[in-house]
Structures are given as C-alpha cells and as structure tokens.
Amino acid sequence: xxxxxxxPQALSIQEGENATMNCSYKTSINNLQWYRQNxxxxxxHLILIRSNEREKHSGRLRVTLDTSKKSxxxxxTASRAADTASYFCATDAGGTxxxxxxxxxxxxxxxxx
Amino acid sequence: xxxxxxxPSNKVTEKGKDVExxxxxxxxxxxxxxxRQSLGQxxxxxxxxxxxxxxxxxxxxxxxxxxxxxxxxxxxLTIQRTQQEDSAVYLCASSLGGAGGETQYFGPGTRLLVL
Numbered sequence: 034x035x036x037x038x039x040x041p042q043a044l045s046i047q048e049g050e051n052a053t054m055n056c057s058y059k060t061s062i063n064n065l066q067w068y069r070q071n072x073x074x075x076x077x078h079l080i081l082i083r084s085n086e087r088e089k090h091s092g093r094l095r096v097t098l099d100t101s102k103k104s105x106x107x108x109x110t111a112s113r114a115a116d117t118a119s120y121f122c123a124t125d126a127g128g129t130x131x132x133x134x135x136x137x138x139x140x141x142x143x144x145x146x
Numbered sequence: 147x148x149x150x151x152x153x154p155s156n157k158v159t160e161k162g163k164d165v166e167x168x169x170x171x172x173x174x175x176x177x178x179x180x181x182r183q184s185l186g187q188x189x190x191x192x193x194x195x196x197x198x199x200x201x202x203x204x205x206x207x208x209x210x211x212x213x214x215x216x217x218x219x220x221x222x223l224t225i226q227r228t229q230q231e232d233s234a235v236y237l238c239a240s241s242l243g244g245a246g247g248e249t250q251y252f253g254p255g256t257r258l259l260v261l
Binding site (some may be wrong): 063066068074078079081098103123125133134137138141 | 177180188194204235253
C-alpha cells in the first residue's frame with residue numbers, strides 16, 4: 034500500500050514560477066526522501082529530511098517536514114522547463130522497516146517555456 | 147563515480163518463461179534494494195539486502211520471485227514462470243547503509259514486458 038500521498042497529482046506552471054508539491058503519510062517515520070523521475074525510468078534523489086528536522090534547502094529546492102501533521106512539502110523556486118518530471122516522496126519508517134521506502138503516487142510537474 | 151547499473155534495459159519474454167535481472171550497486175554500498183514500478187501499483191518495495199544479514203523479502207509478491215546478492219555486491223532478481231501482471235519496470239537502488247547512509251541511489255531500471 035502507498036503510505037505517501039502527493040498533492041496535487043498534476044501541476045502545470047510557467048517557467049520562472051514556483052512549484053509546490055505536498056506529501057502526506059500515515060505512520061511515524063525515520064526520514065522522508067524526495068525523488069524526481071524523468072520518462073518513467075530511474076529515480077534521481079533530491080533531498081532527504083530526517084524526522085528531527087523541519088526544513089532543508091538544496092539549490093532551488095526547499096523541503097519542509099511537519100511530523101505533527103505527518104506532511105512534507107517540496108518547493109521548487111524559479112522553475113525551468115528542465116524541471117518537468119514526476120516527483121515522488123518516499124518515507125522510511127525505520128525500525129524493522131528500515132530502508133524499505135514507501136512511495137506516494139507522485140506529482141507530475143509540467144513547466145512551460 | 148559510477149552509479150547503479152542494471153541490465154538488461156529492456157526485456158520481452160513469453161508468459162511462463164523465467165527471467166533474470168541484474169543490478170550492480172555503487173561500489174562500497176552495503177545496502178541494496180529492489181523495487182517495482184507498475185501503472186496499477188505505483189512504486190513497490192520488493193527486497194532489501196544489508197551486508198551479510200539475511201535479506202528482508204517481505205515485499206516479494208509471490209514465491210515465483212527470488213533474489214540473491216553474491217559477494218556483497220552484484221544482485222540478481224529472478225522471476226520464474228512469468229505472468230503478464232509481472233510486466234513493470236524493476237528498479238534497483240543501493241545505499242551506504244547505517245545511520246547517515248540512508249539515501250538510496252537508483253539505477254535506470256529494467257523494463258519487463260511479459261507477452
């Protein structure tokens with residue numbers, strides 16, 4: 034079953050605009066990871082945020098985590114056409130489930146030039 | 147350095163045949179994972195190897211699926227008596243393992259089509 038649920042399922046924006054994607058999950062986590070996927074093939078790791086962290090940045094990416102609401106968001110600032118891809122959040126529950134990522138259904142982002 | 151590699155990139159087989167999918171993890175990574183991505187089920191965990199420990203097979207969908215990891219490096223995922231519902235992209239990932247080494251790096255995947 035999919036623990037992570039992304040919102041929205043699809044997002045269409047113009048180049049230069051910001052894109053925000055949200056992820057909700059059901060159980061406690063050790064960490065949450067965001068991935069990008071182009072053309073239905075390999076996943077590219079973007080950011081890992083641990084359960085004791087609230088915000089992380091990487092270049093144009095900003096990830097927040099609210100463990101009280103069991104939710105995370107990924108913000109891409111000043112989007113580019115090359116950011117067009119599917120974005121997935123994945124949770125690692127830790128403990129006996131350590132390393133077993135549970136993925137959401139993903140958000141399809143389209144950035145128009 | 148080199149990333150995770152998988153072979154073949156694409157595999158077409160007939161229902162009932164066995165297939166083997168190969169994964170070469172990043173050198174030095176002790177943890178290796180297999181996932182499956184299909185239209186109906188999304189991305190699903192299959193199996194997880196960590197060092198010399200017994201693998202976590204809890205995600206394997208049936209006993210037709212098995213995997214091994216030789217010498218702590220290369221892994222092979224075997225699907226016996228393939229069925230049409232096995233058609234999917236099979237993704238392999240590796241990580242350093244342990245605390246601080248949770249980031250999983252994925253290979254390009256093997257696209258399996260069972261006719």
